Amino acid sequence: MAHANSAGKQSFRRPWYWLAVLALVAAAASLLIVGNARARYAQEQRNFASSQELRLQRVEQRVDEYFAQAIALASFGSHTLGSSRGNVALTRLLTVAMIRSSHRPDIIGAGVAYVPYAFDPRFRLVYAYCFASARTAELFEGNHAPPGNEYTQFAWFQRALREPARTAFTGPYTHGVSYISTEKAISVGSRVVGVVVVDTLTALFKRLMRMPLASGDVAWIESSKRGHELLATAPIPAGYRVDRRMMLRYTHAYVHLSTDATPLRTTARSLISSALGLIIAIWFVAVLAAVGVLQRWRAQEREGALEAVQRRLEDEIALQKTVEAELRKAAFTDTLTGLPNRAAFLDFAQSVLSSERRDRYTIFFIDLDRFNIVNETLGHLAGDDLLRSIGARLRTVVEPTDLIARLGGDEFVIVASIESRSFTEAAALLLAHLSDPIIIKGRSIYPEASMGVVAVDDSYANPEELLRDADIAMYEAKRRGRARFVIFDAAMRRRIAQDSQLEEELRRAIEHGELEPHYQPIYSLDAQRIVGFEALLRWHRQDGTVALASEFMGFAEAHGFVEAIDGLVFRAVCSHGKAIFDLFPGASIAVNVSASEIASTAYVENTETLLRRHGLPPERLKLEITETAMMTSSDAANRTMQRLRDLGLEFALDDFGTGYSSLAYLQRLPIRGLKIDRSFIEPLPGDPRALEIVRSIVLLARSFGLSVTAEGVESAEQVELLRELGVDFAQGFFFSAAVTIAALGSLVPTEQEGPSPAAEMNSP
Numbered sequence: 001m002a003h004a005n006s007a008g009k010q011s012f013r014r015p016w017y018w019l020a021v022l023a024l025v026a027a028a029a030s031l032l033i034v035g036n037a038r039a040r041y042a043q044e045q046r047n048f049a050s051s052q053e054l055r056l057q058r059v060e061q062r063v064d065e066y067f068a069q070a071i072a073l074a075s076f077g078s079h080t081l082g083s084s085r086g087n088v089a090l091t092r093l094l095t096v097a098m099i100r101s102s103h104r105p106d107i108i109g110a111g112v113a114y115v116p117y118a119f120d121p122r123f124r125l126v127y128a129y130c131f132a133s134a135r136t137a138e139l140f141e142g143n144h145a146p147p148g149n150e151y152t153q154f155a156w157f158q159r160a161l162r163e164p165a166r167t168a169f170t171g172p173y174t175h176g177v178s179y180i181s182t183e184k185a186i187s188v189g190s191r192v193v194g195v196v197v198v199d200t201l202t203a204l205f206k207r208l209m210r211m212p213l214a215s216g217d218v219a220w221i222e223s224s225k226r227g228h229e230l231l232a233t234a235p236i237p238a239g240y241r242v243d244r245r246m247m248l249r250y251t252h253a254y255v256h257l258s259t260d261a262t263p264l265r266t267t268a269r270s271l272i273s274s275a276l277g278l279i280i281a282i283w284f285v286a287v288l289a290a291v292g293v294l295q296r297w298r299a300q301e302r303e304g305a306l307e308a309v310q311r312r313l314e315d316e317i318a319l320q321k322t323v324e325a326e327l328r329k330a331a332f333t334d335t336l337t338g339l340p341n342r343a344a345f346l347d348f349a350q351s352v353l354s355s356e357r358r359d360r361y362t363i364f365f366i367d368l369d370r371f372n373i374v375n376e377t378l379g380h381l382a383g384d385d386l387l388r389s390i391g392a393r394l395r396t397v398v399e400p401t402d403l404i405a406r407l408g409g410d411e412f413v414i415v416a417s418i419e420s421r422s423f424t425e426a427a428a429l430l431l432a433h434l435s436d437p438i439i440i441k442g443r444s445i446y447p448e449a450s451m452g453v454v455a456v457d458d459s460y461a462n463p464e465e466l467l468r469d470a471d472i473a474m475y476e477a478k479r480r481g482r483a484r485f486v487i488f489d490a491a492m493r494r495r496i497a498q499d500s501q502l503e504e505e506l507r508r509a510i511e512h513g514e515l516e517p518h519y520q521p522i523y524s525l526d527a528q529r530i531v532g533f534e535a536l537l538r539w540h541r542q543d544g545t546v547a548l549a550s551e552f553m554g555f556a557e558a559h560g561f562v563e564a565i566d567g568l569v570f571r572a573v574c575s576h577g578k579a580i581f582d583l584f585p586g587a588s589i590a591v592n593v594s595a596s597e598i599a600s601t602a603y604v605e606n607t608e609t610l611l612r613r614h615g616l617p618p619e620r621l622k623l624e625i626t627e628t629a630m631m632t633s634s635d636a637a638n639r640t641m642q643r644l645r646d647l648g649l650e651f652a653l654d655d656f657g658t659g660y661s662s663l664a665y666l667q668r669l670p671i672r673g674l675k676i677d678r679s680f681i682e683p684l685p686g687d688p689r690a691l692e693i694v695r696s697i698v699l700l701a702r703s704f705g706l707s708v709t710a711e712g713v714e715s716a717e718q719v720e721l722l723r724e725l726g727v728d729f730a731q732g733f734f735f736s737a738a739v740t741i742a743a744l745g746s747l748v749p750t751e752q753e754g755p756s757p758a759a760e761m762n763s764p
Contacts, residue, residue, distance in 0.1 A: 015296075015297040019290050019293060022289050022293070025286070026285075030279045033275045033278045033279055033282070034279075037271040037272065040271055044264060044271075045264065048242065051214075052217075055212050055213055056244050056255065056257040057246070058211075059209050059213065059219045059255055059257060060246045060248060062208050062212065063209060063221070063248060064249050064250060066200070066205070066208060067248070067251060069104050069107070070107065070198045070200070071182060071184070073107065073110060074110075074183065074184035076098060077098045077112065077186075077196035077198070078185065078186045078196045081095070081112045082186040085119045087119075088126065091126065091128045092128050092130075095111060095128045095129070095130040098130070105204075106204040106207075106208055107132060107198055107200050108132050108179065108201050109130055109132055110130055110132075110196070110197065110198045110199065111128055111130065111196070111199075112126075112127070112128050112195070113126075113157060113194055113197070114126040114127070114186075115161070115193050115194055116152060118193040125150070125151070126194075127151060155170075156168065156197075157195055160183040161185060161192055163185075164185035164187055164192045165185075167183070167184050167250070168182070168183045168184075169182055169251050169253075170182075170183060171202065171230070171231070172202040172205075177201060177202075178202035179202055180200055180202055180205055181198065181199050181200075182197065202231060206232075206233045209233050210234075213233065217257060217258070217260070218232055218233055218234050218241075218258045219232065219256060219257050220232030220255075221253050221256070222245070222253060222254045223252070223253050224247070224252045236258055241259060241261055242258070242259050243256060243257070332347070336384055336387060337388050337391035337392075338391070339391045339404055339405055339406045339412075340404070340405040341405060341406060341408075342407045345415065345463070346463045346467075348415055349363075349415060349463035350462070350463050352415060353456070353460060353466075358456050358458070358460075359457055360417050360418065360456075361415055361416065361417055361456040362416055362418050362423040362453060363413065363414070363454040363455075363467075363470045364414040364426070364427060364430060364451055364453055364470075365411070365412075365451060365454070365471055365474045366411065366430070366449045366474070367410060367449060367450050367451075367478070368386075368390070368410035368447055368449050369448040369450055369478070369482045370448070371383065371410040374386055378440060382440050382441050385440050385441075386445060386447065387410065389440070391412070393433065393438075394412060394430075397429070397430060397433055399417070402414065402415060403415040403416075407467075413470065423453055423455060424453075427451055427453050428485070430451065430485075431449060431484070431485060434449050435447065435448060448482060449483070450475075450477035450485070451473075451477060451484070451485035452469075452472065452473025452474030452477060452485070452488060453485055453487045453488065454469045454470045454487075454488045455487075455488075469488045469492075469493065472488060472496050473488035473492060474486070476492050499555070503555075505541070505542075506539075506552060506559075506561055507561070509541070510561065510564055510568060514540050514541065514542070515538070515539055515568055516537075516540065516572060516740075517535040517569050517573055517576070518536050518537075518739055518740055519535055519536070519741065519744060520534050520731055520738035520739075521533055521735055521736050521747060522534060522590070522730070522731045523729065523731065524728070524729055525722060525728065525730055526723070530584060530587060531586075531588070531729065532588040532590060532729070533584075533588075533589050533590065533744075534590040534624070535589060535590065536548075536549060537592075538738070539551075562596065562597070563596055563597045566593055566594055566597050567597070570593075570610065571610060573589055573621075574610045574613070574616060577589060577621075578615065579741065581616075583744055583745060583748055588619075588620050589620065589622070590622040590623075590624050591622070591624065592626075592654065593623045593625055594625075595625065598623075598637050598641060599636050599637040599640065601636070601640075604640055604647070608647060617648070619650070621649050621650075622649070622650045622651070622652055622673075624653075624654040624675065625651060625653065625654060626654045638669060645670035651669070651670055651671050651672060652671065652672060652673040652674065652675055652709070653671050653674050653675065654675045655711075656674045656676055656677060657676060657677050657679075658679065666700075666706075667704070671704075672707065673707035673709060674701050674706050674707070674709070675709045675710075676708065676711060676727075677711060677712075678732075679712075680693050680694055681694070681711060681712045681722075682712055682714075684718050685717050685718065691721075694710075694722070702726070707728045707729065708726070708727050708728050708729070709728065709731065710722050710727050710731070711732065712732050713731065713732030713735065718732075718734070
């Protein structure tokens with residue numbers, strides 16, 4: 001939710017709203033300026049048009065006034081001259097009088113042209129004309145025509161005759177000068193007898209038209225019928241001009257006014273320039289404002305980013321503190337039981353060692369006995385429940401100031417301050433408290449534990465030393481029979497040091513070939529000759545001594561060296577086999593093998609590979625396995641033994657009688673012989689009980705069809721007694737000690753002729 005609010009705040013603070021407002025304001029101002037400029041330009045256009053219209057009206061008024069006077073003069077002439085009836089003198093006088101009656105200085109002259117023979121058959125042509133400037137009249141009579149041509153052929157004369165009721169305007173045309181004329185037909189009764197003309201110089205008429213005009217104006221008259229220009233005050237230049245026209249009242253023509261609109265264009269440019277300048281200024285201000293908004297926004301963004309970074313850092317710091325607390329808790333807490341763990345123990349033990357009252361504290365190292373049985377029978381979840389229950393139970397025993405920690409697996413350690421009672425009593429109470437039953441999955445579990453006890457004193461410098469000695473004492477308790485406690489002393493540390501040294505020496509012995517088999521002969525009691533050998537391991541130590549297998553094999557089994565040693569012995573026997581069989585044809589070799597090795601799935605393949613590599617017949621090798629190993633062997637080991645038996649190897653049960661002597665595995669497993677342990681042979685012949693045991697073993701072997709070998713034979717009396725009891729084979733110091741492969745040759749001359757050794761070995 002906090003993130004959503006932060007995002008909304010960031011969105012609200014973005015400048016797009018204000019930038020849009022600035023853009024809209026600038027656009028609106030620009031539109032107002034453009035609208036104002038257009039309105040001003042339109043007003044200028046209207047003013048221009050009004051002024052042009054006014055001047056056009058003045059021109060039209062002047063032109064109409066001229067035509068009105070010219071028409072009036074022509075009409076007066078037509079009435080006056082029509083009454084002269086062709087009298088030349090009268091016509092002249094009337095014409096002069098008509099000119100004198102004109103009040104317009106722009107009328108330069110007037111005249112009359114009669115239709116031929118209109119009044120007097122003596123005169124075909126009569127033409128009278130009077131110039132206003134000279135106030136004189138010209139008369140052309142008889143066959144004399146006006147200047148230029150016979151007037152009766154002129155277009156204006158013909159047009160006036162055709163339309164006697166209409167006043168016509170003609171021109172401009174030139175007869176020495178350029179002028180225009182106004183014509184009016186003269187009628188006497190219903191008969192047209194002539195035409196009256198009133199003339200004006202074109203230049204004077206143009207001056208008349210130009211008087212109301214402004215500079216750059218051009219006025220002209222255009223025929224409404226033909227649509228062409230009649231006369232103009234000046235040439236009409238190309239370019240930007242505005243044209244207006246107006247119909248004249250007294251003639252079928254239009255008066256035009258064309259005005260140079262360059263000032264209007266200049267005004268438009270000025271308006272556009274000023275509007276554009278204002279718009280640019282407005283947008284410049286808007287851009288500056290936008291830049292200010294952006295800078296402000298960026299400043300706010302940076303400030304917000306810094307605040308966000310600060311908040312994130314604060315959150316990260318808080319999270320880191322929480323994580324550190326959780327990690328510290330996890331680092332010092334066992335996840336299964338909730339108890340402190342090894343790290344917590346080390347930390348607490350260090351504080352104990354640093355205190356001045358360290359001698360008041362005692363370390364109790366607890367390891368549950370046979371905890372793996374719970375896991376294997378009830379499952380690991382049940383094992384976890386048991387560990388949690390043990391942890392909860394221990395919490396009820398220790399004081400709040402004491403520490404109980406789970407080191408891992410089924411190991412617990414208690415650091416307690418013992419004041420009112422000795423730590424031996426405390427250890428006993430702890431064991432008694434732990435032995436109470438616990439219900440797991442509906443079953444009652446009676447936990448037992450081995451405990452090592454260490455009293456803290458000034459000899460300890462760090463917690464690891466305390467844990468080391470407590471662990472030593474705990475393993476000593478297990479070695480003494482479990483379900484007990486042992487108080488640590490220095491002798492245990494020395495023994496552990498010796499074991500550690502022995503382990504190192506044994507490891508080096510395996511790596512450097514210090515272990516090798518010696519061979520003790522096995523004699524047939526009936527044939528009295530060597531029928532086989534048992535490979536017995538000897539350790540040629542670097543100090544020159546030779547250690548028997550009984551001196552170190554127990555340690556090797558406890559520390560996981562037995563498989564490596566068995567493999568080493570078997571490989572050596574295979575490599576020596578050909579030499580032995582060459583010296584003793586038909587003899588066999590017995591090799592000890594451990595239960596853990598024979599349970600390996602690769603043991604059959606390795607054995608077969610070695611036999612094939614050295615060319616040894618499988619039936620010449622016998623594998624001896626102890627009774628205890630047989631009892632702990634798994635189904636996989638049983639299958640391995642059967643596969644080896646199928647290869648041709650035979651098995652003998654070593655040290656028979658020292659275990660439970662179960663008959664089940666004698667029947668189930670591929671055993672071909674029994675070896676009576678030396679502990680039953682040594683008391684012979686003086687011990688009746690030992691004698692009965694040997695006799696019973698022989699009878700048992702016979703009932704199962706097994707051969708019997710006696711170990712540890714050391715006297716002739718024992719040999720004779722064993723022969724009488726039916727023992728097949730014997731070995732011991734009476735015959736020979738175990739010798740090296742190089743010394744086997746010394747035993748060959750003692751071999752006697754007799755039955756085949758193979759037959760003796762296979763006989764029951």
